[in-house]
Amino acid sequence: QQPVQSPQAVILREGEDAVINCSSSKALYSVHWYRQKHGEAPVFLMILLKGGEQKGHDKISASFNEKKQQSSLYLTASQLSYSGTYFCGTIIDSNYQLIWGAGTKLIIKP
Amino acid sequence: ETGVTQTPRHLVMGMTNKKSLKCEQHLGHNAMYWYKQSAKKPLELMFVYSLEERVENNSVPSRFSPECPNSSHLFLHLHTLQPEDSALYLCASSPGRHWVSGELFFGEGSRLTVL
Numbered sequence: 001q002q003p004v005q006s007p008q009a010v011i012l013r014e015g016e017d018a019v020i021n022c023s024s025s026k027a028l029y030s031v032h033w034y035r036q037k038h039g040e041a042p043v044f045l046m047i048l049l050k051g052g053e054q055k056g057h058d059k060i061s062a063s064f065n066e067k068k069q070q071s072s073l074y075l076t077a078s079q080l081s082y083s084g085t086y087f088c089g090t091i092i093d094s095n096y097q098l099i100w101g102a103g104t105k106l107i108i109k110p
Numbered sequence: 111e112t113g114v115t116q117t118p119r120h121l122v123m124g125m126t127n128k129k130s131l132k133c134e135q136h137l138g139h140n141a142m143y144w145y146k147q148s149a150k151k152p153l154e155l156m157f158v159y160s161l162e163e164r165v166e167n168n169s170v171p172s173r174f175s176p177e178c179p180n181s182s183h184l185f186l187h188l189h190t191l192q193p194e195d196s197a198l199y200l201c202a203s204s205p206g207r208h209w210v211s212g213e214l215f216f217g218e219g220s221r222l223t224v225l
Contacts, residue, residue: 044213097158097166102151
C-alpha cells in the first residue's frame with residue numbers, strides 16, 4: 001500500500017523547475033505533501049482530496065490524477081529554500097490511516 | 111514556544127537502559143502521534159492518541175510504551191531496546207484524530223542511538 005515516489009533524488013540549479021511524483025497501486029481518497037529540511041521537522045505543504053481542485057501557493061503546486069492514482073508536485077523557478085526531502089502521504093479511504101512514501105530528496109544549487 | 115516541542119533532541123542509550131522521550135504541544139490539538147523515521151524509509155506510525163485515549167497501535171514491540179497524561183503531553187518510554195531501534199522519533203499533533211481533514215504539526219524529533 002506504500003506509495004512510490006519518483007525520482008528518489010534530484011539536483012537542480014536555482015531557477016529550474018522540478019516535478020515530484022507520488023503513485024499508488026490503490027484508488028486514493030487524498031494525497032498529502034510535506035517537506036522536511038535537514039535536522040528540522042516535516043512541514044505541511046498541501047492536501048489534495050479526490051474530486052478536488054489543483055492546489056498551490058507561491059511557486060509550489062500539485063495535481064491529483066484520480067484515474068492514474070497519482071499526484072505530482074510542481075516546484076517552479078526553484079529557490080535555495082526549496083531544498084529538502086519531500087514526502088507524500090496517501091489515504092485510500094476516509095477511515096484509513098496516512099501511509100507515507102520514502103521521500104524525494106531535492107538539492108538546489110546556486 | 112514553538113508548536114510541538116520534543117526533548118531530548120539527542121539520546122544515546124545502552125540496550126539495558128530505561129529512558130523516556132517527551133513531547134509537548136502548545137496548539138490546543140486533540141490528537142498526538144509518535145512516528146519512527148529511519149534513513150531512506152517511509153515514516154512509520156507507531157501510536158496515536160485522541161483525547162488521551164490510545165486509538166492506534168501499529169504492532170509496535172512492547173519495549174516501546176506510550177503514555178498520554180493529558181492532551182498536551184505525550185511520552186514514549188523506552189526499555190531494553192535493540193540497535194535496530196536507532197532512528198529519529200517524531201511527535202506530531204493535529205486538531206482532530208482524522209488525517210483527512212487537516213495537517214499534522216511535527217516536532218523536530220528525538221535522535222535515538224542504541225549501543
